[in-house]
Amino acid sequence: MRPVHLLAAASAALVSVSALSACGKDDKAGAKGGAGAIEVTATDSSCDLGTKSTSAGAVTFKVTNKGSQVNELEILAPDGKIVSERENIGPGTGAEVTVQLSAGTYKVMCSAGMTGKGPSQALTVTGQGKATDPRLDQAVAAYRTYVADQVADTLDKATKFAAAVKAGDVEQAKALYAPSRVGWESIEPVAESFGDIDPKVDLREADLKPGDKWTGWHRIEKALWKTGSIKDEGPYADQLVKDLQTLKAKVGTASITATSMANGAKELLDEVATGKVTGEEETFSHTDLVDFKANVDGAQKVYELLKPVVQERNADLAATLDDEFAKVQKLLTKYQKGDGYVAYDTVGAKDRKDLSNEVNALGEPLSKLAGVVAR
Amino acid sequence: MEVSRRRLFGYSGVTLAAGAAAGAGLVSVAQATEGNGPVDEEAVPFYGAHQAGIATPVQDRLHFAAFDVVTDDRRRLIRMLKEWTAAAAAFTGGHPYGSAAGGLGESPPDDTGEALGLPPARLTLTIGFGPTLFEKDGKDRFGLKAKRPAALIDLPHFPGDNLDPARSGGDICVQACADDPQIAVHAIRNLARIGFGVVAVRWSQLGFGKTSSTTPDKQTPRNMFGFKDGTRNIAGSEGKALNDDVWASGSDGPSWMAGGSYVVARRIRMHIETWDRTSLQEQQDTFGRTKGEGNAYGAKREHDPVPLDKLPADSHVRLAHPDSNGGLRILRRGYSFTDGTDGLGRLDAGLFFIAYQRDPRKQFVPLQNRLAASDHMNEYVQHVGSGIWACPPGVRKGGYWGDGLFG
Numbered sequence: 001m002r003p004v005h006l007l008a009a010a011s012a013a014l015v016s017v018s019a020l021s022a023c024g025k026d027d028k029a030g031a032k033g034g035a036g037a038i039e040v041t042a043t044d045s046s047c048d049l050g051t052k053s054t055s056a057g058a059v060t061f062k063v064t065n066k067g068s069q070v071n072e073l074e075i076l077a078p079d080g081k082i083v084s085e086r087e088n089i090g091p092g093t094g095a096e097v098t099v100q101l102s103a104g105t106y107k108v109m110c111s112a113g114m115t116g117k118g119p120s121q122a123l124t125v126t127g128q129g130k131a132t133d134p135r136l137d138q139a140v141a142a143y144r145t146y147v148a149d150q151v152a153d154t155l156d157k158a159t160k161f162a163a164a165v166k167a168g169d170v171e172q173a174k175a176l177y178a179p180s181r182v183g184w185e186s187i188e189p190v191a192e193s194f195g196d197i198d199p200k201v202d203l204r205e206a207d208l209k210p211g212d213k214w215t216g217w218h219r220i221e222k223a224l225w226k227t228g229s230i231k232d233e234g235p236y237a238d239q240l241v242k243d244l245q246t247l248k249a250k251v252g253t254a255s256i257t258a259t260s261m262a263n264g265a266k267e268l269l270d271e272v273a274t275g276k277v278t279g280e281e282e283t284f285s286h287t288d289l290v291d292f293k294a295n296v297d298g299a300q301k302v303y304e305l306l307k308p309v310v311q312e313r314n315a316d317l318a319a320t321l322d323d324e325f326a327k328v329q330k331l332l333t334k335y336q337k338g339d340g341y342v343a344y345d346t347v348g349a350k351d352r353k354d355l356s357n358e359v360n361a362l363g364e365p366l367s368k369l370a371g372v373v374a375r
Numbered sequence: 376m377e378v379s380r381r382r383l384f385g386y387s388g389v390t391l392a393a394g395a396a397a398g399a400g401l402v403s404v405a406q407a408t409e410g411n412g413p414v415d416e417e418a419v420p421f422y423g424a425h426q427a428g429i430a431t432p433v434q435d436r437l438h439f440a441a442f443d444v445v446t447d448d449r450r451r452l453i454r455m456l457k458e459w460t461a462a463a464a465a466f467t468g469g470h471p472y473g474s475a476a477g478g479l480g481e482s483p484p485d486d487t488g489e490a491l492g493l494p495p496a497r498l499t500l501t502i503g504f505g506p507t508l509f510e511k512d513g514k515d516r517f518g519l520k521a522k523r524p525a526a527l528i529d530l531p532h533f534p535g536d537n538l539d540p541a542r543s544g545g546d547i548c549v550q551a552c553a554d555d556p557q558i559a560v561h562a563i564r565n566l567a568r569i570g571f572g573v574v575a576v577r578w579s580q581l582g583f584g585k586t587s588s589t590t591p592d593k594q595t596p597r598n599m600f601g602f603k604d605g606t607r608n609i610a611g612s613e614g615k616a617l618n619d620d621v622w623a624s625g626s627d628g629p630s631w632m633a634g635g636s637y638v639v640a641r642r643i644r645m646h647i648e649t650w651d652r653t654s655l656q657e658q659q660d661t662f663g664r665t666k667g668e669g670n671a672y673g674a675k676r677e678h679d680p681v682p683l684d685k686l687p688a689d690s691h692v693r694l695a696h697p698d699s700n701g702g703l704r705i706l707r708r709g710y711s712f713t714d715g716t717d718g719l720g721r722l723d724a725g726l727f728f729i730a731y732q733r734d735p736r737k738q739f740v741p742l743q744n745r746l747a748a749s750d751h752m753n754e755y756v757q758h759v760g761s762g763i764w765a766c767p768p769g770v771r772k773g774g775y776w777g778d779g780l781f782g
Contacts, residue, residue: 058479084477088470098479259481324572353575357445361572371482 037096038123040108042089043067046119047110053124058375059101061108064094072114075099075123076107087114098375101125136258136373139305143261144252146301147187151251154183155244162237165220165230174224178287178340181217184244185291186298188271189264190254191247200243204281215239218283225284258306262370265302268295269363277356279344289341292355293332299366300325306373314372317365324362331358417554418495421467423769424634425622428499429706429731430611432590434552437582437710438559439640439727440567441545441762442574444508449517453781455573459502459566460775466562469495472569487568489561496555500562502776503638503764508546522780524628526637526734527765533747535758542642542760545577550638550729552708556581578760580642582710582727589706595669595677599645599711599724600755602662603669606677607697609706620704620738621731631779634768636731639739642712642760645725650755661751663690689751695742705738706731725756735763 037060039050044067063086065071073095074085083106084099102125109120157180164172184191184202192198201216208214215236223230275281276292303310303321311318331354335341347355419427444452462472473485508516509523549566551559560581567576586598587605590612595603609616618624625633650658659665659672663686669677671692673685686693697704708731713724732738747753767777 084474086474088465088468097474099477263481320572357443357575360575361445364568364571367483371479374481375479 037062040064040073040110041066042071042073042110042112044069044112047108047121049108049121049123052122053126054101055127056102056125058098059125060096060098060375062094062096063089063110065089065091067091067112069112070114072111073097074109074111076109076120078104078106098371103127133309135309136306139309140256140258140261142305143302144256147190147251147254147256150183150187150298151191151244151248152183154180155241155248157183158244159241162241165237166234168230170224170228170230173220173230174285177217177221177224177285178282178290181291182294185271185294186301188295188298189267190251190256193254194247194250197243197247197250201240204283206280206283216243221282221284258309258373259370261302262306262373265299265369266363266367268299269359269366271295273356273359273363277352277359282344286343286345287340288344289332289335289347293341296325296328296332296362300329303366303369306369310369310372313375314368317368317372320365321362321369324358324365328358328362331355417497418468419497419499421464421500421770422772425769426501426635426766427467427769428501428550428552429636429708429766430589430617430621431499432497432611433585433588433708434497434499435554435583435585436552436556436559437727438551438556438563438579439582439729440549440551440563440579441505441577442547442549442567442570443577444516444546444573445575446573447516449781451573452517455570456777456781457775458569460770462565462569463500463562463776466490466558466565467495467498467500472565487561487565490558493555493558496553496558498551498553498558498562500566501550501638501766503548503550503766504777504780505544505546505548505762505764507544519780522629522631524623524632524765526623526628526736527763528736528740530639530735530761530763531740533743533758535747535753536761537757537759538761539759542578544762545764547574548638548640548762548764556583580712580727580760581714582712584711586709586711586726587707589708591678598726599647599713600650600658602658602664602666603677604662605707606669607704609704616704617706620733621706623733627734631767632765636733636766637735638764638766639728639730639732639735640760640762641728641758643726643728644723644757644759646755646757647722647724653755660687661691661755663687663692687751689749691746691750691752694746694750700742700745703738703742705742731766
């Protein structure tokens with residue numbers, strides 16, 4: 001686990017978005033979708049907007065500089081403050097600016113020579129927001145099913161793992177340990193949104209605060225691989241199962257939006273980058289690559305569900321993500337061994353760097369996913 | 376709003392509340408400011424016949440990064456170079472690249488933002504292409520093999536080399552120099568981020584305390600040995616010397632390198648502790664000059680002509696001096712480095728040597744062979760990292776880094 005609960009934190013910021021989408025369902029203006037960028041044509045002495053009005057929500061301006069000077073686009077709020085701007089738009093080039101606008105009359109200004117002055121045109125923004133793309137609602141629904149399946153899987157396998165621990169069968173418990181974590185790792189950001197469950201089941205020894213009681217997978221991991229004695233671990237195995245049962249009962253109530261899904265996918269890659277590539281997650285068992293694979297699969301699931309919308313709104317990003325997911329999956333196959341993966345302590349520095357490079361190569365474009373589905 | 380570094384330079388009273396405002400989207404960060412503010416005297420022009428960061432005045436700080444290209448896709452590489460060029464033009468002008476604090480609340484900012492509010496600090500960004508970009512393990516990776524200049528050699532092993540492969544080589548290098556380390560680091564960090572999936576940082580080196588000057592009227596800086604070095608460096612104002620010894624010409628090799636230069640970088644670890652225990656006499660003998668004024672033995676002042684026969688035969692100044700090498704000169708642009716301490720409690724410090732030249736086969740290689748064989752200083756230094764890159768000429772507006780090579 002990581003001590004940061006992104007989904008939980010993000011939900012506060014997302015309240016407005018989901019509230020808007022609820023009442024914007026039949027808003028016809030929403031049919032414009034993300035493709036409906038407002039064209040702005042700037043010259044050294046003019047600033048022409050393709051429209052005089054638009055509806056509230058995420059609004060994209062697509063500016064083209066047909067003048068001879070470097071230009072700057074500024075969107076000014078009704079009170080004259082700058083809502084957003086884009087500088088350094090060279091002659092013959094263009095830029096895109098996306099901004100959340102609520103109802104009101106704005107000014108869109110093109111400042112040739114970037115003097116902060118220039119011709120402007122008014123833009124009237126009406127309504128409360130845009131309807132969500134129905135495909136995003138479908139993606140959220142499908143993701144809920146996926147999350148439920150993964151939680152069921154992890155509970156099932158953790159139950160078998162717990163039985164082996166209680167039976168004192170060290171070898172069997174070792175074999176079942178990593179597979180029992182796969183479901184959890186693939187949906188971890190959702191699980192983390194229930195703040196109390198994550199520290200109970202997935203806390204690492206290094207993250208313990210004074211006075212903390214260490215429970216969960218990693219406690220048993222240490223007993224299995226470090227001390228080799230699991231005679232005292234039975235109650236902790238039971239507790240793990242009990243906590244995962246709680247997760248199963250609660251997970252249907254998780255607040256999930258397309259944006260939070262996308263943020264979760266990015267967060268899964270963060271998990272890989274900071275915990276798995278370094279080998280910190282599975283200090284004793286060195287089964288980090290199993291978690292790595294589960295994190296990537298969980299992120300890829302999110303992407304695949306959102307992909308129809310992403311392809312339409314940002315085809316370049318979709319192409320890059322297709323490419324990088326394929327690359328990281330291919331790279332992982334290099335380390336497959338039996339049903340699982342080689343122990344991470346056998347992966348040398350150069351191979352770890354290759355893995356790290358690929359995680360960065362995927363993580364960077366993946367971080368742009370939320371912005372694409374949010375607008 | 377997007378707060379440009381240029382603007383903030385002129386309006387230091389403006390405060391940033393960017394992070395808090397970003398999520399709300401509608402909240403403006405600061406009132407609109409009018410006008411351009413003061414002209415940037417601290418911005419070094421990015422576009423021009425030659426890349427900045429070679430003959431332009433040496434700044435105080437360095438972040439030098441070597442990248443491996445991790446894609447086979449030539450199109451993606453070119454796309455990245457175009458994006459790098461646009462970013463480099465923005466950074467050197469004191470601007471963020473894209474949005475640093477405005478933009479969509481749900482997206483990470485384009486620019487990482489730590490340079491907001493800071494002046495350009497004379498930032499220069501200089502790119503070079505290494506031998507392995509043209510050919511690696513016998514493979515012509517991007518259809519560039521035929522364009523590899525003969526002068527872009529694989530450096531030979533020099534006596535005493537103890538090179539760490541993890542600190543050597545690289546398909547592409549970017550030298551970021553600025554008077555503020557935050558500006559130089561910001562530039563490399565953002566280029567690395569833009570490059571993810573296309574390039575990966577192989578190694579990078581921070582440097583401080585410039586050890587060479589291209590402006591001879593300024594005081595010659597001192598290296599970590601405490602000595603002035605590089606008194607006879609090529610100055611940015613020496614047009615003839617630059618043309619003779621620094622800039623490659625069209626007749627030297629491939630036309631895409633006309634106006635470019637070859638850079639050799641060496642991470643030279645100094646045995647600081649043993650040096651510090653060395654007597655003043657031996658220290659001075661090692662260089663062949665005094666520690667205080669920096670005058671060569673037999674000369675009165677630092678910049679006086681050097682009577683070479685008065686210097687010990689194995690002294691550094693005598694061996695490296697142009698007059699001992701048939702007039703051979705290089706343009707040095709090195710920096711001191713200290714990367715903390717090593718596991719033995721010794722300072723991990725030394726000189727990050729950077730030299731620009733017209734043809735390394737005729738300049739760095741013979742010079743280093745001579746120094747590696749005889750220099751008394753070898754007792755106190757070890758070369759632990761190395762690289763060579765071909766730096767193309769400057770970018771013209773509308774062009775991009777390497778357009779002559781890839782075009």
